[in-house]
Amino acid sequence: MTSMDFSGSADITDAGIKKHFKNYDPSKALFELIWNGYDAEATTLDVSVRYTELGGVESVTVLDNGNGIDFKNSENNFKKFNDSAKRGIADQHGSHGRGRLAFCKMCNDAVWYTRFKQEDAVIEINGVDIKNFKGTIISANEQNVLLVEQQKGTCVELKNFKSNLPTEQSLSDQLSDAFGWFLALDKNKQLKLNNQAIEIPEHEIYTQNFQIANEIFDVSVVRWERQPSSEKSHIYLLNSSGKVVHKELSSLNNKTDFFTSVSISSIWADTFSNSGDDIFNGPVSSPDSKTWKELNKILSEFTQRIYEEFLRKLADKKIESYIESGEFPEYNGIDSEYAKWKLNHIKGIVKTIFISDPSFIISLKKKQRKVLIRLLDKLSVSSENNSLIDILESVLDLDQPSIEKLAAQLKYTKLENIISSIEALQKREIAAHRLRELMVNHYKDVSETPDLQQIIESNTWLFGSQYETLGAEEDTFTTITKRLRAQIKDRDLEEGLDLEDGATVSGANRQTDIFLARKILEQDSSGNKFYRCIVVEIKKPSISLNWKHLQQLDDYARILKSYPEFKSDSIRLELILIGRKISENDTEIADRIESHRSKNEAGLVMDDGKTKRYVKNWFSILDNFHISNDFMLKQLTTNRNNLESFTKQQLVEKLQEETI
Numbered sequence: 001m002t003s004m005d006f007s008g009s010a011d012i013t014d015a016g017i018k019k020h021f022k023n024y025d026p027s028k029a030l031f032e033l034i035w036n037g038y039d040a041e042a043t044t045l046d047v048s049v050r051y052t053e054l055g056g057v058e059s060v061t062v063l064d065n066g067n068g069i070d071f072k073n074s075e076n077n078f079k080k081f082n083d084s085a086k087r088g089i090a091d092q093h094g095s096h097g098r099g100r101l102a103f104c105k106m107c108n109d110a111v112w113y114t115r116f117k118q119e120d121a122v123i124e125i126n127g128v129d130i131k132n133f134k135g136t137i138i139s140a141n142e143q144n145v146l147l148v149e150q151q152k153g154t155c156v157e158l159k160n161f162k163s164n165l166p167t168e169q170s171l172s173d174q175l176s177d178a179f180g181w182f183l184a185l186d187k188n189k190q191l192k193l194n195n196q197a198i199e200i201p202e203h204e205i206y207t208q209n210f211q212i213a214n215e216i217f218d219v220s221v222v223r224w225e226r227q228p229s230s231e232k233s234h235i236y237l238l239n240s241s242g243k244v245v246h247k248e249l250s251s252l253n254n255k256t257d258f259f260t261s262v263s264i265s266s267i268w269a270d271t272f273s274n275s276g277d278d279i280f281n282g283p284v285s286s287p288d289s290k291t292w293k294e295l296n297k298i299l300s301e302f303t304q305r306i307y308e309e310f311l312r313k314l315a316d317k318k319i320e321s322y323i324e325s326g327e328f329p330e331y332n333g334i335d336s337e338y339a340k341w342k343l344n345h346i347k348g349i350v351k352t353i354f355i356s357d358p359s360f361i362i363s364l365k366k367k368q369r370k371v372l373i374r375l376l377d378k379l380s381v382s383s384e385n386n387s388l389i390d391i392l393e394s395v396l397d398l399d400q401p402s403i404e405k406l407a408a409q410l411k412y413t414k415l416e417n418i419i420s421s422i423e424a425l426q427k428r429e430i431a432a433h434r435l436r437e438l439m440v441n442h443y444k445d446v447s448e449t450p451d452l453q454q455i456i457e458s459n460t461w462l463f464g465s466q467y468e469t470l471g472a473e474e475d476t477f478t479t480i481t482k483r484l485r486a487q488i489k490d491r492d493l494e495e496g497l498d499l500e501d502g503a504t505v506s507g508a509n510r511q512t513d514i515f516l517a518r519k520i521l522e523q524d525s526s527g528n529k530f531y532r533c534i535v536v537e538i539k540k541p542s543i544s545l546n547w548k549h550l551q552q553l554d555d556y557a558r559i560l561k562s563y564p565e566f567k568s569d570s571i572r573l574e575l576i577l578i579g580r581k582i583s584e585n586d587t588e589i590a591d592r593i594e595s596h597r598s599k600n601e602a603g604l605v606m607d608d609g610k611t612k613r614y615v616k617n618w619f620s621i622l623d624n625f626h627i628s629n630d631f632m633l634k635q636l637t638t639n640r641n642n643l644e645s646f647t648k649q650q651l652v653e654k655l656q657e658e659t660i
Helices: 014-020 026-039 071-076 099-105 168-185 267-271 290-324 336-356 358-362 366-380 387-395 400-441 448-458 475-485 505-509 547-562 588-595 618-628 648-655
Strands: 044-051 057-064 107-116 119-126 132-138 153-161 190-193 203-212 215-224 234-238 244-249 259-265 514-523 529-538 571-579 604-607 611-617
Touching (some): 026 168, 071 119, 071 132, 168 259, 290 336, 336 358, 547 588, 588 611
Parallel strands (some): 044 190
Antiparallel strands (some): 107 153, 203 215, 604 611
């Protein structure tokens, strides 16, 4: 074949061309060449980047299997700029007749080898004289080796780079962000970088079939974890061949952190026309048709449900991060159950506001958000709580239905938290009364194992809010403490036993004391982490505590502190001795408690900075529970059973059920 020249010039100056690419970076310039391939109906794009040893770029090749360039009709391609023969086509993605020249942002020379309708040609452009192109029809023997085996397609070679592309991995990530939505939309499309397929970014897919006027529409909604870099949230209508015949912006396009690509496939789209009915062939499918409008309405409801589900998950995630960063109140110094209710209550309010207007919460700086959350916390439980919705209505950008929904959600959130807190407190109140009944009327019959052992493990909250979540035993710590405990002999205790009426020394000695040991990782007010080691020993109900037991507790503390495992600065010990009551004849325990009263810790008998020791009796523990929860218990309508009619076994079985 004789070579034929079809060189020419674009109808714009060099300066005018380069001005259009002022805000382009090398990656975006490369993306334009890739889009040109897909716009030519290519199914596969292979990008090859050769890097120099110093990390620069030696050359880039972009190969596609599209239709090729209609080089004999250069008036409608290379001679045009900022215009394109493909303008108005729904599935076009390139920059309307100017994208091919974006190469000037990264290199000086670009060569297009193309095969169109079994004919071959080469087109060359130099970045210095970018408006002019040299076009030559060539023989098959002169064609680029990458195109020789293809029936059609284009291969673009870029050389003499003046700006570097990102590293291969970084470029791969950028290609994923830019083209992932497109690859997900059409499974027949492929994109490779240096022979490695570009992965579709992390996403979730929601599918649903809708029927309207006997037409079936297969809807697929892809929600992206990251925002696609080259496309907004669009709705794409595909015909039975998989070709995009119409696209429009989604109604959820500007939602915070919510990015979607919605594809709709249907035979109905085979006759779709954006310009309306065909006067010669009759009615066609169009954006103005009743079916499309009905589909849009249904689709809007479907995507709105997806968005609301996304917001609920996002709100939970954001709220947990706000809690970790200290933006929520901590409620130190109040009853744990009330603190839990207050935290859940304010979390519910913040979540409701977040769902109603996420940008309002996210846009705030940390300090501003911290102030807002605390104000909401105070206002929501004050006598002015009805004013909260008025304030939110004046601040948030919401319509009336959204305001009414927000008000209903706030009311429901508060009620839900109140109910759950009442239920938890009711269970604890009943458990406390059952335990009191055991200690008053059944203490002589209660055995430590298994009766009290299981009761204590199910109700550790009785010892105070700080003991609510002691959790399962930590084997190493428990084994060590049990071994050390065996070193503390019970000799001399029998001599000082203070027995209840009806109890015998032999009967008391047959019972084994209850022993719990836990090791918990905690953090102090300064943010320093430490291990809190808790040992709880509960004496036989038939024996009153006296100075002998106190001495035993001191011996236990002494041995623990001398043991290597407990000498670490990160270890803090708490030893708790519990009995049914303290002997009326003993003065030592009472004196010790009195001397530590200024610490404001019930039952504290020793605090040396490393180890705390406590002596408590069951009746004080139960009274403290009722006192600390009185403000909430008064609001309850607990139907207390007449516990005196219950047997010991019935009470024990109920108490051994976990109450939290």
